[in-house]
Amino acid sequence: MTDQEIWVYAEKHVGMIQPVTYQLITKAKEIANDKKVVVILFEATDKNLEEKIKEFGPNEIVVVKDDRLKDATDSEIASLMAELADRRKPNSILFGATVVGRSIAPRLQAKLNTGLTSDCLNLAFDDDLLIQTKPSYGDNIMCEIVCPKHRPQMASVRPNTFEAKKDLNQSVIVTKINDLFFKKAERIKIIEETPLLSKSDSIANADRVIALGRGAADEKAVRLAEELARKLGAKIGVTRPLTDHPKFSGDDQIGQSGNTIAPKLLVNLGVHGAVQYTTGIGSAELVVSIDKDPEAPIFNYSNYSYVGDSVSFLESFLKVIQ
Amino acid sequence: MSLKIVVCIKQVPVSNNLKIDPITKNLIRSGESGVMNPYDKNAIEAALRLKDEWGGEVILLSMGPADFEMTLRQGMAMGCDDAILLSSRKFGGADTLATGYVLAQAIKKLGKVDLVLLGRQSVDADTSQVGPIVSEFLGWPQITFVSELTGHAKKGMTATRLLENMQQKIEFQLPAVVTVRSEMNEPRYPTPRNIQQSYKKNIRIWDENSLSVDPNRIGLKGSPTVVRSVWAPIKEAKHTIYLKGTPDEAVRELLIQMRASNLL
Numbered sequence: 001m002t003d004q005e006i007w008v009y010a011e012k013h014v015g016m017i018q019p020v021t022y023q024l025i026t027k028a029k030e031i032a033n034d035k036k037v038v039v040i041l042f043e044a045t046d047k048n049l050e051e052k053i054k055e056f057g058p059n060e061i062v063v064v065k066d067d068r069l070k071d072a073t074d075s076e077i078a079s080l081m082a083e084l085a086d087r088r089k090p091n092s093i094l095f096g097a098t099v100v101g102r103s104i105a106p107r108l109q110a111k112l113n114t115g116l117t118s119d120c121l122n123l124a125f126d127d128d129l130l131i132q133t134k135p136s137y138g139d140n141i142m143c144e145i146v147c148p149k150h151r152p153q154m155a156s157v158r159p160n161t162f163e164a165k166k167d168l169n170q171s172v173i174v175t176k177i178n179d180l181f182f183k184k185a186e187r188i189k190i191i192e193e194t195p196l197l198s199k200s201d202s203i204a205n206a207d208r209v210i211a212l213g214r215g216a217a218d219e220k221a222v223r224l225a226e227e228l229a230r231k232l233g234a235k236i237g238v239t240r241p242l243t244d245h246p247k248f249s250g251d252d253q254i255g256q257s258g259n260t261i262a263p264k265l266l267v268n269l270g271v272h273g274a275v276q277y278t279t280g281i282g283s284a285e286l287v288v289s290i291d292k293d294p295e296a297p298i299f300n301y302s303n304y305s306y307v308g309d310s311v312s313f314l315e316s317f318l319k320v321i322q
Numbered sequence: 323m324s325l326k327i328v329v330c331i332k333q334v335p336v337s338n339n340l341k342i343d344p345i346t347k348n349l350i351r352s353g354e355s356g357v358m359n360p361y362d363k364n365a366i367e368a369a370l371r372l373k374d375e376w377g378g379e380v381i382l383l384s385m386g387p388a389d390f391e392m393t394l395r396q397g398m399a400m401g402c403d404d405a406i407l408l409s410s411r412k413f414g415g416a417d418t419l420a421t422g423y424v425l426a427q428a429i430k431k432l433g434k435v436d437l438v439l440l441g442r443q444s445v446d447a448d449t450s451q452v453g454p455i456v457s458e459f460l461g462w463p464q465i466t467f468v469s470e471l472t473g474h475a476k477k478g479m480t481a482t483r484l485l486e487n488m489q490q491k492i493e494f495q496l497p498a499v500v501t502v503r504s505e506m507n508e509p510r511y512p513t514p515r516n517i518q519q520s521y522k523k524n525i526r527i528w529d530e531n532s533l534s535v536d537p538n539r540i541g542l543k544g545s546p547t548v549v550r551s552v553w554a555p556i557k558e559a560k561h562t563i564y565l566k567g568t569p570d571e572a573v574r575e576l577l578i579q580m581r582a583s584n585l586l
């Protein structure tokens with residue numbers, strides 16, 4: 001049946017598929033029942049990113065190859081997606097809730113005159129109806145949202161909410177499409193896309209993170225934390241107040257209006273544990289927190305807690321692992 | 323060159339700490355009225371700076387109940403020239419699609435608009451959908467999550483757009499829709515003179531009869547999404563083990579656990 005496809009938009013930057021794409025494929029397979037998981041990939045003719053995507057075992061990859069896709073704008077991608085959706089009438093379309101996903105998806109939504117739920121934290125099917133769980137009011141409230149009368153059902157999902165799992169047993173059909181009408185967007189051109197230098201490896205994808213809050217913001221704490229991060233192979237993340245610190249910016253921020261992280265190890269230093277922060281660390285595995293306030297809520301989100309001074313703890317840590 | 327700039331702004335609750343009534347399961351809204359969505363202040367600031375540079379006017383546009391007037395006044399107190407409130411029972415219950423549609427129809431009615439600015443997202447709904455939806459309905463280029471805006475209003479502008487770990491430079495020509503990150507600027511405070519002026523200015527109220535709108539595309543009727551339920555997430559506290567003693571002792575104990583978890 002043509003309307004039983006779950007689409008995943010493959011987001012890529014400088015020739016790399018974004019991890020959220022793989023996370024979405026795995027989740028879509030989990031909830032698909034008998035629906036087909038179809039990845040939609042747009043790439044330049046010299047690329048073969050479908051080979052990477054295959055490892056995660058969708059049922060099909062639809063590839064549109066065209067050299068104009070090298071620097072396609074969001075509205076051009078939305079137009080191409082709309083054309084494909086008109087042909088194949090998918091049941092639903094999933095995007096990563098990234099900056100780009102959050103730009104293409106609503107433009108496409110308006111073209112298709114359907115519903116979109118952004119920044120979902122969970123997805124499930126009730127028959128053909130996609131049940132979308134989305135936080136609002138700064139993650140203080142959860143809503144269950146559905147789109148009963150319009151198709152496709154569209155959702156974007158926060159990166160690192162689901163785990164990507166390889167599946168090499170699935171035979172993957174690759175369908176090449178080269179007869180789409182490419183409507184060139186007028187008056188807009190992406191002239192360059194560059195990795196942010198210091199951030200080439202974002203904390204969102206780091207295995208180990210040392211997070212600094214206002215209780216570890218002075219020069220000494222930051223210097224010691226950087227040294228420890230080097231030793232542990234960790235990245236440094238911060239709470240929102242520290243984004244004003246000359247060394248850090250919004251890209252380093254963890255939490256609701258920053259990055260959602262999913263490291264194997266997270267060490268919080270002088271982080272109080274406001275809900276806007278803790279929503280960003282729900283998927284961290286081993287959480288260790290140091291705060292001088294025994295009542296700090298961060299301890300409720302931690303496997304190991306130490307009530308004490310962040311600088312002394314850092315000094316000891318560096319000394320003991322020598 | 324004189325620019326006609328529209329800034330879409332929204333009023334949001336003062337605090338996000340809402341509660342759910344345990345019996346009715348409804349959101350308990352506090353009696354307090356709201357404040358301007360913080361990112362929308364950055365959008366207003368961006369508009370005012372462009373006006374200072376190129377001349378022209380800044381018009382505020384908001385869809386919502388009558389008490390959104392407060393936020394519109396606040397925007398005028400920052401120095402905006404004009405404000406329009408899109409308000410009607412028929413607009414109620416709108417999701418982002420119906421909201422974007424009505425805003426776009428109002429912008430079309432205004433005519434000859436050069437630039438529409440919005441916040442990157444609202445902090446209550448948190449969707450960041452309205453900007454791209456408005457762009458699609460206007461058929462204009464959209465540049466979202468912009469942290470820097472430079473260039474020449476007539477010859478062409480350049481936007482810096484921050485992605486998760488990438489940065490894009492985008493060139494575009496007006497008319498266009500831009501959504502603004504807080505990194506772009508520091509919003510100005512209202513001056514006493516502008517506050518005074520803002521109370522002399524008239525806020526125009528437009529309803530569905532003032533606009534050319536399809537009745538099936540506005541309000542609840544025009545909203546494909548349905549909220550089935552709301553609840554307060556239960557935060558499961560992790561079972562935490564307190565590390566004891568001096569920092570050295572605590573670190574040693576921690577390292578034993580890290581080794582056990584293959585983290586060292």
Ligand SMILES: Cc1cc2nc3c(=O)[nH]c(=O)nc-3n(C[C@H](O)[C@H](O)[C@H](O)COP(=O)(O)OP(=O)(O)OC[C@H]3O[C@@H](n4cnc5c(N)ncnc54)[C@H](O)[C@@H]3O)c2cc1C
Nearest residue numbers: 213214215239240255256257258270272276292293309310
């Ligand atoms: C709409 C909205 C979105 C937001 N989004 C985010 C977000 O994405 N991320 C985010 O982080 N915040 C966000 N915030 C802000 C958030 O509410 C908190 O204000 C912020 O997380 C607090 O940061 P903090 O824990 O570093 O500072 P504080 O709350 O000041 O806590 C500092 C902690 O350090 C401890 N301390 C002090 N000195 C020492 C010492 N010497 N040794 C050890 N401990 C010490 C204190 O006991 C305290 O617990 C948002 C707020 C709003 C309204």
Ligand SMILES: Nc1ncnc2c1ncn2[C@@H]1O[C@H](COP(=O)(O)O)[C@@H](O)[C@H]1O
Nearest residue numbers: 330331385440441443444449450451452
């Ligand atoms: N009801 C509204 N009236 C005017 N502008 C709005 C409204 N809702 C959202 N916006 C604008 O759209 C932006 C993104 O909102 P949202 O899509 O709700 O995250 C906001 O920052 C506002 O600039």
